[in-house]
Amino acid sequence: MAEEAPILAAEHVSLRFGGVRALTDVSFSVRRGEIFSIIGPNGAGKTSMVNCVSGRYRPTEGRVLFEGQDITRLGPNRRASLGIGRTFQNLALFGHMSVLDNIMVGRHHLLKTGLLRGMLYWFGGAQKEELEHRREVEEIIDFLEIQHVRKAPAGTLPYGLRKRVELARAVAVRPRLILLDEPMAGMNLEEKEDMARFIVDLNEEWGMTVLMIEHDMGVVMDISHRVMVLDFGRRIAEGQPEEVLADPHVRRAYLGEADEVTQPAEEVV
Amino acid sequence: MDLTLLFQLTLNGLIVGALYGVVAMSFVLIYKASQVVNFAQGEFLLVGAWVCWWFLTEWQLPFWLGFLFTLAFMTVFGLVLQVVVLRPLIGEPVISVIMATIGLGIFFQALMKWIFGVFAKPFPPIFETERVSVLGLDVQTVYLASLGISLLIMLGFAWFFTSSKHGLAMRATAFDQQVAQSLGVSVPKVFAMSWAISAVVSAVAGVVVGVVNGVSSALSFYGIKVFPAVILGGLDSILGAVLGGVIIGLLENWAHYLDSQWLNWGNMFQIAPFYALVLILLLKPYGLFGTKNIERV
Numbered sequence: 142m143a144e145e146a147p148i149l150a151a152e153h154v155s156l157r158f159g160g161v162r163a164l165t166d167v168s169f170s171v172r173r174g175e176i177f178s179i180i181g182p183n184g185a186g187k188t189s190m191v192n193c194v195s196g197r198y199r200p201t202e203g204r205v206l207f208e209g210q211d212i213t214r215l216g217p218n219r220r221a222s223l224g225i226g227r228t229f230q231n232l233a234l235f236g237h238m239s240v241l242d243n244i245m246v247g248r249h250h251l252l253k254t255g256l257l258r259g260m261l262y263w264f265g266g267a268q269k270e271e272l273e274h275r276r277e278v279e280e281i282i283d284f285l286e287i288q289h290v291r292k293a294p295a296g297t298l299p300y301g302l303r304k305r306v307e308l309a310r311a312v313a314v315r316p317r318l319i320l321l322d323e324p325m326a327g328m329n330l331e332e333k334e335d336m337a338r339f340i341v342d343l344n345e346e347w348g349m350t351v352l353m354i355e356h357d358m359g360v361v362m363d364i365s366h367r368v369m370v371l372d373f374g375r376r377i378a379e380g381q382p383e384e385v386l387a388d389p390h391v392r393r394a395y396l397g398e399a400d401e402v403t404q405p406a407e408e409v410v
Numbered sequence: 411m412d413l414t415l416l417f418q419l420t421l422n423g424l425i426v427g428a429l430y431g432v433v434a435m436s437f438v439l440i441y442k443a444s445q446v447v448n449f450a451q452g453e454f455l456l457v458g459a460w461v462c463w464w465f466l467t468e469w470q471l472p473f474w475l476g477f478l479f480t481l482a483f484m485t486v487f488g489l490v491l492q493v494v495v496l497r498p499l500i501g502e503p504v505i506s507v508i509m510a511t512i513g514l515g516i517f518f519q520a521l522m523k524w525i526f527g528v529f530a531k532p533f534p535p536i537f538e539t540e541r542v543s544v545l546g547l548d549v550q551t552v553y554l555a556s557l558g559i560s561l562l563i564m565l566g567f568a569w570f571f572t573s574s575k576h577g578l579a580m581r582a583t584a585f586d587q588q589v590a591q592s593l594g595v596s597v598p599k600v601f602a603m604s605w606a607i608s609a610v611v612s613a614v615a616g617v618v619v620g621v622v623n624g625v626s627s628a629l630s631f632y633g634i635k636v637f638p639a640v641i642l643g644g645l646d647s648i649l650g651a652v653l654g655g656v657i658i659g660l661l662e663n664w665a666h667y668l669d670s671q672w673l674n675w676g677n678m679f680q681i682a683p684f685y686a687l688v689l690i691l692l693l694k695p696y697g698l699f700g701t702k703n704i705e706r707v
Contacts, residue, residue, distance in 0.1 A: 195592055221594035233589040235582055242572075246582045247593045249575055271575075314593055 146209055148173040148318055148350050149194065154203035156189055156374075163189040164200070164374045171318070176344050176351040178361045181371035182394065187354045188230055190371065191320050194352065195227045196220045207318065226316030228307045230323045230354075236296025240287060240306050241278070243295050247313030248274045278313060284347075285309045285339060301332040308339065312347070319343065321353040325360060333357065337364055362386065370394070412671065418547050419663040425553045427659020428560035432615045433632050434639040434651035435567055436608035442584040442646050443604035446496060446507050450515035451612060452633015453522075458484050458613020459620035459629055460522050466534055473536050480617065481610050488609030492602045500601075519627055530626035556618040563611055564652055571648065580604060584646075638687040644696055658683045 147170035156164040164186045171177040179187045192198040194205055196217035204213045212220055226247075235243050251274070282291055285305050290298055295306055304324065311319055324340065325333045337360050343349045355361050361368060362382045370378040370385060372394040378385050385391055437451045461483050465476035495514065499507050537551040544554070571577040582590040583600045591597055616629055639658045643650025665682035669675055 197588060197592075216596075217588075217591040218594050218596045221592055227592050229589065229592075233586055235585045235589075237585070238578075238581065242578055242581075245575065246578050246590070246595070249579045249582075249593060249595050251594075310593065 147171055147206075148208055149352065150206040151190070151193070152204045152206065154190070154193055154200045154205065156186070156193060156198060157201045162374050164193070164371075166203070167371070167374070167376050168203075169369050169376065169379060171350060171352055172367075173350055174344070174348065175366040176340065176353065176364055178353045178355055178365040178368045179371060180355065180358070180361055180368060184373075185371040186374040187371055188322055189374075191227070191322055191352065191354060194220075195225060195320055221314055221316075224315070224317040225320065226311040226314040226318070227320035228304075228311045228322060228324060230326065232300075232303050232307060234295040234303055234307055234310070237294060239292050240295050240298070240309075241282075241291050243306060244278050244281060244310050244313045245274070247310045248278065251315065281309050281312050284342070285312075286335075301328055301335075304328065304332075304336065305339070308336075312343065312349075316349060318350045318352060321351060321355075323354050323356065325355060325357050333360060340364060414547070415670075416667055419667050420660065421544070421547055421549065422553075423660035423663035424656065425549075425557045425560075425659070426662070427656035428557055428564075428652075429615050429618060429655070430632070430635055430639050430659050431652040431655025432560050432563050433612055434636045434643065434655045435564070435648055436611040436615075437636050437640055438643075438646065438648055438651040439567075439604050439611075440608045441640075442648070443580050444492075444496070444601045445504075446511065447504075448608070449508065449511040450518065450633070451608075451636055452630030453515045453518040454484070454488075454609050454612035455616030455619065455632050456522055456625075456627060456629045457487065457518055457616070458609070459616035459625045460526050462613070462617045463531060463533060463620060463625045464526075467531075473534075477617065480613055484609045484613040485606045488606035489602050491609070492605035496605070497598065497601070515630070515633070519630060523627060526625070528627070530624040530628070532624040533621045536621055550622060552618065552621045556622075559614060559618060563614065567648060576603065635683060638683040638690075641687055642690050658686065661686055 150168075150170040152168050154164055154167045155162070167186075167190060179190060181187050189198060193200045196212070196215060196219070200213060204211055206212065207220070207223060207225060210223070212223065215223075235246065238246075282288055285308060287302065287305055287309060290302060290306075295303060298306065308321070308324065311321075321340070325336050328336060340351060340353070341364055344351050353361075353365070365382050367380060368378075368382050368385045369376060370388075370391050372390075377390045377394055378388045380388075433451060433455065436454070437448060440446055440448045440451075458480055462476055462480040465471050465479050466473060469476070471479065491514070495510060496507070499510055537555070539551055541548055541550050542554065543549070569577075571581060579590065579595045580600050580603070582593065582595055583597055587597050590600075615632065619629055619632065635658060636655075639654035640651050641654070642657060643652070643654030661682050662679045666679035669678035
């Protein structure tokens with residue numbers, strides 16, 4: 142079937158650390174404008190896959206294409222400049238910095254003025270540029286409803302808010318593709334609902350394509366357009382949430398409906 | 411009790427301490443951004459001072475021009491050093507990196523002696539009046555200027571790290587390189603920038619000291635004085651470095667006062683900072699403002 146070129150394509154990606162095979166021959170593509178989720182048991186290689194896309198890892202074999210461009214060899218900061226943003230599984234905020242400063246770091250690559258002009262702050266137009274950035278940052282802060290903590294040091298915030306600040310920072314990079322590594326881990330029901338709403342809004346109103354890892358099956362089934370399932374570093378299914386859920390391989394590998402008596406796969410939230 | 415002397419020495423302590431603070435800041439800058447303990451910091455002062463001296467005496471440039479040229483030279487110097495020597499060492503054991511910087515220190519120390527000789531050489535006079543009187547105290551004009559310059563540099567640092575995006579990127583890198591990269595910050599660029607800024611700032615201090623005392627290899631002692639200052643303040647705190655520098659400067663001069671008034675041991679001002687260093691390490695091993703490394707298992 143004829144399709145628009147995918148925004149992200151992984152082609153036969155394998156990743157090995159010495160003798161450990163983290164990923165084996167994984168191919169998938171993410172279409173522009175969709176919410177694409179990767180699910181799978183712990184240790185299935187989900188985060189490794191996201192790291193191959195963000196540039197933290199380089200695949201041992203295979204290619205990663207972003208908007209048709211081969212980015213396999215590019216460093217993570219180059220990929221961020223191209224339009225790939227991400228959040229981390231374990232919160233990675235700059236704890237001593239204010240929320241605002243955390244988000245401003247995300248604007249770094251959008252800065253046009255160099256160091257020297259930056260030093261000649263008032264002459265070089267850097268101030269004007271900065272004001273413009275600040276306006277856009279305020280927009281992001283409003284959207285994620287973190288106005289009330291914008292001056293607070295990020296490290297002092299409660300967990301749910303920190304997750305939101307981290308999302309805000311990733312959004313500040315102005316990515317076209319945003320990678321979310323377990324955005325709802327450790328949240329209570331209300332926080333999860335908020336986060337799900339933010340993700341859907343980012344996708345529908347801000348036009349961002351979302352690639353997400355999430356363990357909460359309820360959320361995944363609700364908001365994902367398509368789902369890929371990994372198990373032991375291999376892709377075992379891909380498709381609409383309902384069809385994936387119905388797939389016998391998936392039920393066996395992930396949801397713990399085994400053909401022999403085993404413990405259900407444990408969820409770590 | 412000679413109160414005038416005490417005031418005089420206190421003022422000296424503040425001025426010299428501010429200079430220590432500036433050098434300590436540029437040391438901490440490198441440590442924070444790229445986790446390198448730079449044992450060649452004192453040689454940055456030395457190279458900067460000699461280069462400036464050379465521009466002023468050999469090229470007969472006016473001071474401001476020679477000074478600007480020196481800053482430009484030191485920018486390139488810092489960049490090249492980082493890219494050529496330190497960048498290939500990224501990911502190598504800390505001890506290798508330390509050895510490399512010690513080697514750099516020895517190399518530049520010897521190189522400067524080879525090029526400019528082993529004797530101290532004075533700068534051409536820069537200010538019309540050599541000395542001025544402040545509140546009845548006799549102060550060298552250049553010292554006063556140096557205090558002004560130190561304060562300017564400190565304000566500059568404060569502005570750079572809190573309000574400029576490059577400063578933010580640098581802090582982000584110091585905090586977590588992976589995350590900084592994911593936000594589009596180029597870590598190699600940040601490293602190179604930190605070395606360039608550090609070299610430039612150290613050179614400014616070098617020129618100031620050179621104008622006062624003449625240029626000689628004694629300048630690199632400032633690189634050693636930096637250690638009590640930064641350890642007092644905490645290795646990774648810029649503010650701590652400044653305060654540490656000032657405290658060490660004051661301590662030196664008060665020790666000198668004590669010595670000249672009562673003890674007459676002769677060289678107490680030289681060793682006092684290191685007594686302080688030992689004491690501080692006993693009481694507060696992370697310094698006054700340093701971060702404790704807490705390992706969570």
